[in-house]
Amino acid sequence: MNYSSPTLRRALAAEYALGTMPMPARRRFEKMLSDDRALRQEVGHWQDVLATLAAPLPQKQPPERIWKAIQARIQPQKQAAKRPMWQWLVGAFASLAIVITVVFNLQKTEAPIYQAALQTDAAVTAIAINAYGNDIEVKPLAAAPTASDKSLELWIVPEKGKVISLGVVPAQGDSKRITLTPEQKSLIGNRTLLAITLEPLGGSPTGVATGPILYKGYLEPVKG
Template sequence: MRLTDEDIATAGELALGLLDKAEAAQARARLADDPNFASEHAKWSDRMVAMEPLEEEAPSPAVWSRIDAAITSQPRQDNTGTRLRIWQGLTAASFAVALVLATMLWRQPETQPVPAQPQILVAAIGAEGGRESVAANYNPQTGALQIIPISLDTGTLYPELWIIPEDGVARSLGMIDPSKPAVHSIPQAMRPHLHKGALFAITPEPEGGAPGGKATGPVIAKGAIDTI
């Protein structure tokens, strides 16, 4: 029986250790009875083994200064009363989460011949404490950007997503829904700015977005775009 996207996600989450105790026990029991599920789990386990030698490397101070300068062109309003300390690097685990989600979105049925797949761009957009807040994957050929909120809280304000390419100018990609995944169509004129090395950032803003396209809230999460 062919695995569903939910089955694939469960196998990946089991390999990554993202399931709670009850879910993990149920998934492990399935390994003995479902060869396809066991095979999918083994694939993700192999990927995780391949990633183990990776060491965390924090971006240079110049990168964070560039983000801060791009986003803070106006005085900030802090909706929590204390400014969040920005997470300073992608972990291998958070990148793996983005990899799982990207694979789910772009996966094609293995029994059907398909053309060469485009290179997918991914980002783990992180918050304080090293926990990934949002996973993102982007298809440059179609302009489809999938946003998957994992843990994102902006209080009474609303999260707005920004892209910061090499010119250091923050450009709004619009508001995102913190409660569920969604696919956004990136306008043609904006697509050249979404590439490897460009930076995503999220700020809390009033309903409808930052006035005049200038961020007013603090950066609560950010992450660099990479390839898979």
């Protein structure tokens, strides 16, 4: 295979960033990355593009017609007493379903306050972070696979004092939401440094980072 072809290199970098590359091919590609700076930059480009696409949509108010529809369904009807009980129950459940759908959609469009791209020393974005009011979301993008006896642990690195653990995070697969404690929330803000270390399975047993730093990056305000 001609790995010098720009078209092939772009395609491989995109497939690697998407996470769809088969594991044997992924291992071969990662060996190429260690010796090919231009290829690492190509992967970083695709990771930045994907991170932008993964950003949640801005919060929106539901249309007025939805609220009117809810109000029309839940208002007592003058002839409700004459209707059979099963009809009343069907209407009540339909109204409840509409309310739940509206609330769920509003929650899904919650916009983050801060974002961070945690990168390797080679400036390859491995994990994206979205920080909300009460929790953070960790999105694996191109983190290297970890051994079965190891875990990735996320830390807040304050300007003063010891690091604060945010827990174990996934290296690959689905994103993870982490609920923040009051202490953790007080440290989340503009230019907060986050770092991920390689720890024993389940996280550091001592409460402090024991392994090497694999990825790091600063939280920045989301431009809206």
